[in-house]
Amino acid sequence: MGRYVFKLPDVGEGTAEAEIVAWHVKIGDTIEEDQNLVDVMTDKATVEMTSPVSGKVISLHGEPGQMAAVGSALVELEVEGAGNAAGNGKAAPAPKPAPIPKEKKNSLAPGGGEGWGEGASAPTHSEPPKSLQQSPPHPSPLPLRGRGSEDVKRTFGDKPLASPAVRQRARDLGIELQYVPGSGPAGRIGHADLDTYMQSGGTAARPGQAKRDGIEEVKVIGLRRKIAEKMQESKRRIPHYAYIDEVDMTELEELRAHLNKTKRADQPKLNVLPFLIRALVRVLPDYPQINVRFDDEAGVVHRYAAVHVGIATQTANGLIVPVVRHAEARDVWDLANEIARLAQLTREGKASRDDLSGSTITITSLGALGGLATTPVINHPEVAIIGPNAIIDRPVVKNGQIVVRKMMNLSSSFDHRVVDGFDAAEFIQRVKAMLEHPATLFME
């Protein structure tokens, strides 16, 4: 009978000590090879330590919660044959770690930049376990297919041994090779080992599930900061009241298609916006509390006779709101031209200050991305914003029949401090009625 001392192996790069979390054996236990001895925790992971040998536990070192230094004795076992302790010359097998940490707080990534193949020469952290250093000095009669093909696992801290193709495949799969048990000589990892590891549910088994690392810092500056400030200001100051209703756009869409088909060559193509603006300028005179700029510092609402419509416009750098001035004095063609002109100037970054300020109400349309409904943020110091959503063919009940109509939701937000919910709802209903009966848009 011999005595075998199990020492805390190097459980990860740069780890000098580990905390004992829980013992799984007690003195007097008879244990099998590979049985779990103890869980230890580093700042990176909790690792199960399994016994490299079978035997009987004769002593344990350390209590749960205590720190154990790498290389210090953890367990002493009584084993068959010669152990590894007390002047006994025979080499003992290297300790076997359970390959997959139970809990990964941090990536135990293989340290980049270290030369491969310099494993044993690296004087830093990968000192081979003492049991190896006690192996008899060369030359002893070494078997041709001896230790190389035995079930020798990699020692902790070693770079995993694998061919370039295996290394690349692991990288593509997002697998860190140091967790993969190698079945080849010297613990070499082959393709089959990778397959086994993946089947056994190794981390990040398939492409697309690979972990991604890294955080990119993006400074909020320039236009983005402006947008952030404005949005914050608006949401902080204004109690938003959202209202959404659906509009039957079938007739308006027919009219629009007709106009686009029969328009003169010099006239612009019409989208929905000019008609919506047209509806707003017809209805707004009856709701003077909505077409305003609200100086909430002074407590004064400036009601505007003119309707200056802000058009929320997406640019490469972010959201900008150019303004169609005096929309009440423009017909749909003129409106379409003006919207196109402003959109282009804005996207090219050439819009003037005048083009970008003074709106009294804003429209925010996502076009084809319109979605079902939105809760737009009011363009402070205005008090209302209108967001048309996508036009979709939907079955609706009309005169007792189910018919397919072109339906569009109209989302809106109002400043509830100065616009009552009742008035806002009535306002939207008036706009809806005009859009559903497009002839009324053009009747004085």
Add this chain to the structure above:
Amino acid sequence: MAEPIKTKVLVLGGGPGGYVAAIRAGQLGLDTTLVEADRLGGTCLIRGCIPSKAIIHVAGQFEAMAKPRHGISLTMQPAINFAETVKWKETVVDKLNNGVATLLKRAKVRVVKGWGTFSDGKTCHVKTKDGEIAITAEHVILAAGSIPVELPFLPFGGNVISSTEALSLAEVPKRLVVVGAGYIGLELGIAFRKLGAEVTVVEALDRILPLYDAQLVEPVRKWLQKNGVTVHLGAKAKGLEDGNLVVETKDGETLKLAADKILVTVGRKPNTEGWGLENMAVDMDGRFVKVDDRCATSMKNVWAIGDLVGEPMLEHKAAKQGDMVAEIIAGQKRKFDPAAVPAVCFTEPEIVSAGMLPTPETAKDNSIITATFPFAANGRALSMEAGDDGGFVRILARASDHRVLGIQAVGAHVSELSNEFSLALEMGAVLEDIAGTIHVHPTLGEAFHEAALRALGHAIHI
């Protein structure tokens, strides 16, 4: 001012790092532009590896003829017309240079000939013969290479030459002094010795080829001694005086070495000046451009490869990095993590090293097995007069699991063994893998097999 170019990938430098990166990027379907002021091929093809190997080849042939043996006799002594040698060398260079141009074209790489200067990380202004072209790129690969180090008290010019000029001399110098006994100086010094020059080597350190251990270098030292090459170790070149090189020896004496040419080969330095690197806001690591293991610099989408990013300054390292960066740009996951970057010295005899080298510490370390097998016991070496130069193959392996850690060889023609050595290291071979591989008889490679057997304790032929 020509039409500005917008490109996905801009490669600065048409050397083996840059042109490989460009070809690979082209293969991957990336819109790629390569900027090079000189001929395509870089130091390696134009004024380094390839031309020096051509000169070394001719020197070997001349030496063999000058000492006819084994039944060969010549009716008159051979003569060398070095201008003809240089001309032949140029044909080799031209062939490769044209080959690179063809490969780039086939990969649909746009080549812009002219001196490029960066004004910021993604914009390069190239002075071409048709005027300046501005190139903006999404990705920039810096592959500006390296240049010979000049000694301030021995500036290049006149009879003081770098390796570049040495490869294009009009005639073999009568007396050649080589300052610096690294591999470049010794390769050329030995070649010119074979061509009949009187060669003296001055080295500031106390040994030749200081990157390698004494055992590995010994056969080269013996060749120099046997062939009358004087080597001053621990000696410092001080400057020129009446065309003589003034040297302070190890013992503090002052020597004046008469020389027709003084070849200064004290190393190479990254080529970091004159092309706007300072405008690019990339971090440096000493003299080198700082990169991570993906060759990414501190600036997003600016990459750097080859001699610009660190030692070893070798063609095959640059090419591998170039290939890798192109694949990374194309969206693949790559990392530069070779098991070994092997190196070869084309001295007499040749030296190969891959992976770990022995040190005084490893010699005492029981956890490492070291085994050598001499070419004197290799039939093929003997049959080609390569068995008596003291050459050998050496393996370092770990005692516990027989993992091969490093492989070296010294001997005639051993350069061709380098790739088997690298393959063994890359595949993670253990000694039993090499011992279990049948090696062809009769070849020099059998010495590798025998060295592995010897490490396992049962070599056959020794």
